[in-house]
Amino acid sequence: MAEAGKTGGICVKAQNGLRKREVEKFWRILKEKKEKLEASLSAPMQSAGCHSELCDQADSNRFLEEEVRTRNWNGRELGKVNAAISRIIEGTFNQCIGPDEFHLDNEDCDGRVGINQLEASAIGQLCNHCLAELQERRKSREKKKPVARMFD
Numbered sequence: 618m619a620e621a622g623k624t625g626g627i628c629v630k631a632q633n634g635l636r637k638r639e640v641e642k643f644w645r646i647l648k649e650k651k652e653k654l655e656a657s658l659s660a661p662m663q664s665a666g667c668h669s670e671l672c673d674q675a676d677s678n679r680f681l682e683e684e685v686r687t688r689n690w691n692g693r694e695l696g697k698v699n700a701a702i703s704r705i706i707e708g709t710f711n712q713c714i715g716p717d718e719f720h721l722d723n724e725d726c727d728g729r730v731g732i733n734q735l736e737a738s739a740i741g742q743l744c745n746h747c748l749a750e751l752q753e754r755r756k757s758r759e760k761k762k763p764v765a766r767m768f769d
């Protein structure tokens with residue numbers, strides 16, 4: 618099988634303990650995600666034209682809200698995918714971004730995102746220690762916030 622062209626002309630190298638083959642695999646996963654997200658974000662809004670008689674204004678609003686939420690989420694996801702792609706190009710793909718991006722002062726930082734985490738999500742940005750630290754912080758922040766009422 619021809620290797621050329623697989624990564625669209627970008628020279629994907631082994632980096633930070635990841636083999637070339639592994640980096641290439643994540644590159645492909647990320648490119649695929651990017652294409653899907655871009656396609657969904659550039660598609661026209663579906664809900665705006667809810668013409669069914671069964672669809673009242675409240676339903677329309679709800680569908681619209683749902684769609685906007687999904688789009689926002691996809692937009693954020695696309696940002697993370699793009700960031701991961703840039704990190705591959707820069708050769709820092711599996712480098713933990715905890716200290717830089719989240720200003721985590723974590724002595725336990727591995728400096729690298731584990732392969733297991735990358736397998737779970739190719740946009741994995743944090744080592745296990747920083748991830749745990751961040752989750753801990755979010756949890757303690759949640760506690761301070763009044764609990765939102767989800768079911769009325």
Ligand SMILES: [Zn+2]
Binds near residue numbers: 714723727748
């Ligand atoms: Zn870290």
